[in-house]
Amino acid sequence: MITVKHLSKEFDGQLAVDDVSMEINKGDKIVVVGPSGSGKSTFLRCLNLLEVPTGGEIFFEGQRITDPKTDINEVRSKMGMVFQQFNLFPHLTVLGNITLAPVRLKRQTKQKAEETANRLLDRVGLTDKRDAYPAQLSGGQKQRIAIVRALAMNPDVMLFDEPTSALDPEMVGEVLDVMRELAEEGLTMVVVTHEMGFAKQVGTRVTFMDEGRIKEEASPEEFFSNPKHPRLKDFLSKVLNA
């Protein structure tokens, strides 16, 4: 579904992502872990071109999206993204947040979009919040709405950029539960996270990034029980024994 070839991204002479290649197939749940500043968020943001790569190529469903002639809006509408800071639109109600893109992009009529929104809100248990404004929601509720907003476009793949890092510990669970459910339904996901439990349970492949490079990529069992790269061993010993 997504093929990344020798991707790199340079910021002012600094390589944030350095020659990363990856193959993401339909149904994959790729979990990317690594220390802060390792380039994992930048890598994720390159996938939907929120960051424009300075080198390499990305193919999405056969289309070379790094080609300047690509209709990037069309591509992005098939890739949902969930942000660390939620980025809900504060001037719109929950329903407004969810229906804005489907209606404006003429994917659905307003009425149809609201039906979809209601169905998705019901799934994450937030039906009663449909007319609330983001400021009236807790962090966990905001993130669940943000997930619903992305899902409302019926994307082929979902990108999660540290979705639980800005949450109070007690709210992490409710967001991970939703993500786990989506994974079980077969949604293709790329998740940048520090939640090792989630990586172990849900990931089909776990990737370790450090200094802009992929240092190790393995199945979750292999990744956690038998890490090979010394930097990963060190990283895991620190995170798991914290």
Place this chain on the structure above:
Amino acid sequence: MRDSVKLSRFFGAGQGGCGLFDEIYRNIIYQDRWLYLLKGLWVTVEVTFFAILLGTILGMVLALMRISNFKLFRIRILEKISSFYITIIRGTPLMVQLLIIYFVVFASVDIDKVIVAVIAFGLNSAAYVAEIIRGGILSVDKGQAEAGRSLGLSYTQTMRHIVMPQAIKNALPAYTSEFIVLIKETAIVGYIALEDLTKVGDTIRSRTFSALVPLLTVALIYLLLTGVLAKLFMRLERRLRRSDNR
């Protein structure tokens, strides 16, 4: 004059017609001077209203040009044009701009002075409104635009439905100030012999040889005008802030 004496006696003012009520009579009521004042007020309101309209539309365009990344020959051409315009307008006195537009640009054109004033004040106000709106846009978190674009919305759609509504809300207090400043600044249109509120007040002063009442009246009318406007915008601001309430 006989009338005025009669009236001043009625109000118990002193002999010779120099009491306050007599002053008010001479400066406002006599020869329908209140009507003259009202006409001046109308000119002030007319010029201000159309100037802020022009200034807001043009200012919005200038603000969007200023943040645009559009390049021609590797130069951010729209940004350059907008910056240049703002530098010129902000760097020269409004009065000089008004005189140039009247005596140079429209020198050989027979045109209503109200329109000249609207153009001068509108062009001037646009530069300030542009900076106010740009400030509003910059105050919106970058994540908002990213969220919009990540959903597949175009740059224009993201600006229009996500960034601008928030930017305008944030810019409203500064915009209100600009509006109020503009009302007061129109007081210089007397220099192109347009009879606005200030000019009318001054004309009355020169006819009656008393300054206190006509000028104070003019000041009071300005105060009323700006006061009502500030109230209205305060109400609008509160309405736009509804979504911030927890």
